[in-house]
Amino acid sequence: MEEFKGLRKELDDAITYGCFELAEELAQEGLRQAAEKGYLGEAEYFKGQLEILNGNYCGAIEHFDLAIEYNPYDAAAFNDRALCMVELGIIEEAFYYFDKGIEVEPDYATIHHNKGWLLNKIGRHSEAIECFRRALELEPDRAVTYENLANALANLEDYQKALACYKKAIDLLKPEYSDIKEQIIAEMRLLEAEMNRGQP
Numbered sequence: 001m002e003e004f005k006g007l008r009k010e011l012d013d014a015i016t017y018g019c020f021e022l023a024e025e026l027a028q029e030g031l032r033q034a035a036e037k038g039y040l041g042e043a044e045y046f047k048g049q050l051e052i053l054n055g056n057y058c059g060a061i062e063h064f065d066l067a068i069e070y071n072p073y074d075a076a077a078f079n080d081r082a083l084c085m086v087e088l089g090i091i092e093e094a095f096y097y098f099d100k101g102i103e104v105e106p107d108y109a110t111i112h113h114n115k116g117w118l119l120n121k122i123g124r125h126s127e128a129i130e131c132f133r134r135a136l137e138l139e140p141d142r143a144v145t146y147e148n149l150a151n152a153l154a155n156l157e158d159y160q161k162a163l164a165c166y167k168k169a170i171d172l173l174k175p176e177y178s179d180i181k182e183q184i185i186a187e188m189r190l191l192e193a194e195m196n197r198g199q200p
Contacts, residue, residue: 004030004042008076011049012110016144017177024053041070045077057084075105079114086118094118109139113148120152128152143172147184154187159195163188 007030014023027049034042048063064081067074078101085094098115101108116131132149136142150165166188170181 004034004039007033008045012076015049015052017180020053024050027053041067041074041077044070045074045080048077048080052080052084057087060084073104075101075108075111077101078104079108079111082118083114091118091122107138109135109142109145112138113142113145116145116152117148120148120155123155125152125155129156141172143169143177146172150187154191159191163191166191 007026011023011026011030014020014026027046030046031043031050034040034046044063044067048060048067051057051060051063061081061084064077064084067077068081071077078097082094082097082101085091085097095115095118098111098118101111102115105111112131112135116128116135119125119131120128129149129152132145132152135145136149139145146165146169150162150169153159153162153165166184170184173181173184
């Protein structure tokens with residue numbers, strides 16, 4: 001629902017960058033607004049987020065299933081259901097929910113990113129790169145996607161392109177995420193060391 005789009009984006013960013021107290025506040029606020037306005041699907045979506053934050057992935061799936069029942073075009077609910085399945089070790093079946101979410105909302109960058117993240121995690125790096133590039137077409141300032149793209153490229157030993165993507169991620173990260181910048185710089189140093197080892 002369009003009026004919750006900004007709140008959902010803030011919540012997604014908070015979870016992505018590990019700001020879990022803020023994420024809980026945003027999820028509670030979303031739930032309060034949805035309940036106040038009688039938006040049942042949105043309420044279930046935010047209940048699902050709160051369950052994720054509490055580590056209850058089975059409970060979260062139940063809420064996302066209800067959110068999808070109320071709104072079959074909610075790609076974020078499909079996306080987050082898939083992520084909960086991954087947390088529970090249900091990998092291959094998670095792709096069904098990523099793909100279903102992409103089918104109903106093909107311009108939702110987050111779901112392309114997360115599908116790419118899973119593909120990269122299970123060793124399907126080339127497919128992951130395609131997903132990350134699609135996410136960046138839709139949301140060009142997405143630092144976390146550049147970071148993940150760099151990782152996939154590094155897995156394919158395309159170190160120069162990986163370094164360029166890490167640099168782009170650093171440029172796009174907000175100043176408050178200095179700890180993440182430091183992690184990326186450490187990754188870049190490892191890559192540079194790997195490149196130097198490969199030189200005659």
